[in-house]
Amino acid sequence: MIQIENLAKRYGAFTAVDDITFTARPGRVTGFLGPNGAGKSTAMRMMCGLTPATSGTAHILGRPYRSLPNPTTHVGVMLDAGAQHAGRTGREVLGLAAILVGAGRGQVDSVLDRIGLTSREAERRVGNYSLGMRQRLGLGAALIGDPSVLILDEPANGLDPGGIHWMRELLRSYAQEGGTVLLSSHLLSEVEQVADDLVLIGRGRIVAQGTKEELLSSAGVVVDATDREALHAALHRAGFSPVARPRGGFAAQAGTAQIGELALAEGLVITNLSSSGGGLEEMFLTLTADDAREVAA
Numbered sequence: 001m002i003q004i005e006n007l008a009k010r011y012g013a014f015t016a017v018d019d020i021t022f023t024a025r026p027g028r029v030t031g032f033l034g035p036n037g038a039g040k041s042t043a044m045r046m047m048c049g050l051t052p053a054t055s056g057t058a059h060i061l062g063r064p065y066r067s068l069p070n071p072t073t074h075v076g077v078m079l080d081a082g083a084q085h086a087g088r089t090g091r092e093v094l095g096l097a098a099i100l101v102g103a104g105r106g107q108v109d110s111v112l113d114r115i116g117l118t119s120r121e122a123e124r125r126v127g128n129y130s131l132g133m134r135q136r137l138g139l140g141a142a143l144i145g146d147p148s149v150l151i152l153d154e155p156a157n158g159l160d161p162g163g164i165h166w167m168r169e170l171l172r173s174y175a176q177e178g179g180t181v182l183l184s185s186h187l188l189s190e191v192e193q194v195a196d197d198l199v200l201i202g203r204g205r206i207v208a209q210g211t212k213e214e215l216l217s218s219a220g221v222v223v224d225a226t227d228r229e230a231l232h233a234a235l236h237r238a239g240f241s242p243v244a245r246p247r248g249g250f251a252a253q254a255g256t257a258q259i260g261e262l263a264l265a266e267g268l269v270i271t272n273l274s275s276s277g278g279g280l281e282e283m284f285l286t287l288t289a290d291d292a293r294e295v296a297a
């Protein structure tokens with residue numbers, strides 16, 4: 001179980017993670033989804049005690065990561081697969097990780113088997129590994145202490161379709177055995193198939209969360225009004241998770257009738273209202289488009 005409450009990170013005037021709250025539950029895979037720069041890695045580093053939070057709490061199995069006794073036996077972490085020592089072989093990397101967690105030598109072979117690295121590949125230096133092989137090795141290092149919680153930052157990065165399929169199966173069976181998995185991605189397609197629950201983040205804020213079924217089926221609308229600020233505030237108060245769209249207005253998790261009632265109650269003049277079709281995809285595209293616009297600007 002991972003419990004995040006009102007977690008925030010500010011760098012000077014810039015807010016990288018803005019008051020996020022969610023829970024990743026045992027027996028489930030939770031996808032942490034958002035475009036590049038949304039704040040996923042920063043949030044995950046705070047969960048693992050690598051970056052101090054500006055405010056809020058991140059509890060894993062009921063405690064902050066840093067106060068877990070022998071944390072690697074409870075939590076497997078893969079934050080930056082590129083950071084492994086290039087001069088060591090894959091087997092050495094796992095061997096050292098095994099020593100650190102007090103696991104037996106046999107655990108190295110069992111993990112190598114689980115991550116699909118052959119013994120010949122395990123004897124090669126990590127510097128000569130493909131990104132996909134490094135991702136497998138990083139996942140192996142996370143699994144070596146036989147943890148019940150996995151925190152994985154963009155683990156599918158660099159994997160070919162076969163590798164993504166393999167990872168999906170591994171995480172599924174891990175969750176089926178009762179494990180808690182939190183994995184981040186900037187691609188909806190990568191997490192859509194493996195995640196049970198989704199947390200959608202954009203510009204440091206959670207814009208939607210729920211079970212995958214809820215989010216995929218949620219009817220979304222696109223709405224605009226003469227007074228955008230008042231519209232945004234009203235949508236937010238009503239719990240409709242407004243996300244600003246690049247060409248104006250907001251995507252919101254509500255039906256057209258709900259918006260009509262809200263506009264009447266709040267005295268808003270609506271200038272555009274339409275069903276947006278696929279709720280989650282629309283929301284994600286909007287976030288991504290916003291992001292692209294920032295890069296262009």
Ligand SMILES: Nc1ncnc2c1ncn2[C@@H]1O[C@H](COP(=O)(O)OP(=O)(O)O)[C@@H](O)[C@H]1O
Pocket residue numbers: 011014016034035036037038039040041042043
């Ligand atoms: N140490 C830092 N100092 C200043 N800004 C940072 C720092 N780390 C991350 N950021 C900024 O915080 C935002 C979120 O980054 P990050 O958490 O890496 O996003 P993601 O993992 O979702 O791509 C980005 O705009 C990034 O530039």
Ligand SMILES: [Mg+2]
Pocket residue numbers: 040041042153154
């Ligand atoms: Mg990141």
